[in-house]
Amino acid sequence: MPTPPADVAHLLRRAGFGGSAARIAELSALDRPALVDAVLSTTASPSDAAPASTGNALIAEWTQTQDLSTWWLKRMITSPTPIVEKMTLFWHGHFASSQDKVNRTLYLYRQNHTYRVNALGSFKYLAHQMAIQPAMLSYLDNDANVKGAPNQNFARELMELFLLGVGNYSEDDVIASARAWTGHGINDNTKTYQFNGMQHDYELKTFFGTTKAWDGPEIIDEILTNTLKRVIAARFITRKLWTFFAYANPSDTIVNTLAATFWTSGFSITALLRALFLRDEFWSTTARQALVRSPIEYVVNIMRQMGLTPEEANPEWHLRDMGQQLFYPPNVSGWKPNGYWLSTSSASARAEFAQRVAFVLYGKGSLNGLWVSYPGFAVNQVLDLAGISDASANTKKVLLDYGNAQKARATWPMRTGLCALALLSPESQLA
């Protein structure tokens, strides 16, 4: 049974960065399970060789990070497997590291590559890889966590923010875990992960009630295999993914059922996402109206829809003021949804970006076809251009009132004005 185009559009917005009319029509032929499988397929994901400047000591770190950010935005805009980039963005907010502290673009690139190649793979493997990525070792100071003088930063966040959530471990567990992670650091010459046995605490520690000579990676294994803890971990990740893809505050039934799928699959991220997207609640009106686009989602959707490159639209001039910069999560807990993005100053930055896009499109002649002598017609054209197939009566009225008022004064600003307004409509700002 084919899938209604509005449903396909909903899935493509959530599991990616929106779909073109052609892509929506193409996928509408599939039934829901086949559609979900098609969207989750990663086989066409392009390789992700680093930008030329990454790790080049002759180029300033700031420039390197800008290049890397543009490189990633381009992938989001052009990738044939947007779910991979969407999940890479999710992991960037989950296992967060910021260039503010790491100050080494090469590490952030490698971490980004690791998010990407494991984006829909094994969560267990991803967690192990994250712990020993130099970006994380540096960001959470485990490179300075040594025998006799443990630094708890990573060990604490591993449980609080990455695997379990607050309240599911004791301070003693943090202390034991920090000791277990001693000696896992960075080789300053090769700039890669290195275990230094001289700095590792080989003594007995008691973690989750078991006393032995715990080593760091065993902590992750314990959390994800211990019959009590693995369920908590699975629910913790599931809840966060549901909030990212569907809506905040899911019921325990949804979380517990999906979490069971997650851990019984051996923590397969694809298995979890397939089950998530196949739940009826994901397709509900509640879910469809539940998420405000993050700034990255906002600019990528627009550039993807309008066929613009980052070099043309310069989103990097506006993203910081919108409140989200790639490679600069605000802190180790990453970004939050919805209300987190709503402030007058972030609205201002979105408006400035929408205005810029309108002028760039105007400059390219893309708005020449808008029939501004007939505002009613031009409104429909601009909504199509913006990929808004289901504009509310209110949005249409606002655009039409504007068109009529503008026509009464002068038609020349109407092309850019209508375009910016379409990009600022609630439809454009919701995910």
Next chain:
Amino acid sequence: MLPSDIETKAALRHLSVPADGSRKGLSRRRFLQAAALGTGGLLAGPGLGFGGILPGWEEHLAAAGPLGPADGVLVVLLMAGGNDALNTVVPFGQPSYYTKRGSLAYQPIGTLPLAPGLGLNPNLVKLEARFAAGKVAIVQGIGVVDQVSFSHFESMAAWMQGSAGGGTPNSGWLGRWLDGAPPTNPFAAVSIDSSVPLHLIGETRKAIALNADSAPFGGTPDPGWDLVYEAFSNFAAQPSGLGSWGDAVAGTGSQLIQTAAQAKPLYSPTLPAGPLVDKLTLAARLINADLGARVIGVTYGDFDSHKNQPNMHPNRMRELDAGVEAFFTTLGAGFQGRTSMMVFSEFGRYPVRNDSNGVDHGWSGNAFVIGDRVAGGLKGQTLDTAVTETNGHIRPTMDFRSMYASLLTDWLAADATQILGGSFSPVPLFSSAPG
């Protein structure tokens, strides 16, 4: 005062919302619905609901503008990441400070005099001068007394929430103050940032945000774009039909357009550069403009000095000193007696230096309250590095809500017991009421 006929039209549209009964009743009901729907995540408090209704236009027109002669203004500055209290207010009289801090400890000779055995960080030169002039209260040993976790997240959430009760907090103490403030002025609470932190989010209202980097969109009516600004605002004139977040998005845009014109002059001349000087200069200009700002939030960091503290913490102290000085020198004479600044951090740092030449998360901290009407001096008990819990932490000797109680009662003339959800013995912080 209306800057242009465009805004009159917008105002009329807002006023023409079909109302069954009084328009106030309508807006209140819509608001409560939105508040019930839109929660999620620590910082994702209730949405603005039926955007554009609140702050209501007619009320806004009636009441925006000057402060009352006895209205106190409170600027709240968060040193995010956990400021090292012991190296900010240095207990050089305590031998254990030197045993525990080792090479990170400040020698007495470098510090600025506060009291016998106690000195201020050498980089806080201007602040020390204000202290000497009796304009700075140092609230010592403050923190989340019942804290069970030393995470940034939990501690910050506790400080920002400012009330008892478990679960994910969805409102903050100044947000609840805002809920009870006259619902008339969009500038009543302002976050100088691109986002609004939890302490400025209430159950039904939240602060607006002004970014120090640039003036907001829509501030200068442009011959080609004024109709666009108006239309952008009008997305909120009716329910979006897209649920509460759709309404909230539209409401935020509308609020932006409403506030932008008034905020525009604050950005001229160009704000001075500096990681905190720019934000606090903007805050001072906002007060000087007399738009009715009562509470202003500024967040600043990073103070999380796990590693190589000497490369980091002194810079934060210098920046803090410069920022506070810029604020009070920019602040107009007529507002000096009505403005106080409170500076806090989610926790202090561990007494013992770690092997990365830094210090890990601690517990007890210090706060500053600065202003013309402040009863300057040392409040509370100095952190005692010799007396620690079994886990090595220094327990706070003062509940942070005691300070809040004073700020709310004596400076904002608010009901502290209601806002904080309990009674906390206030610390005397002010020599006289705002005026």
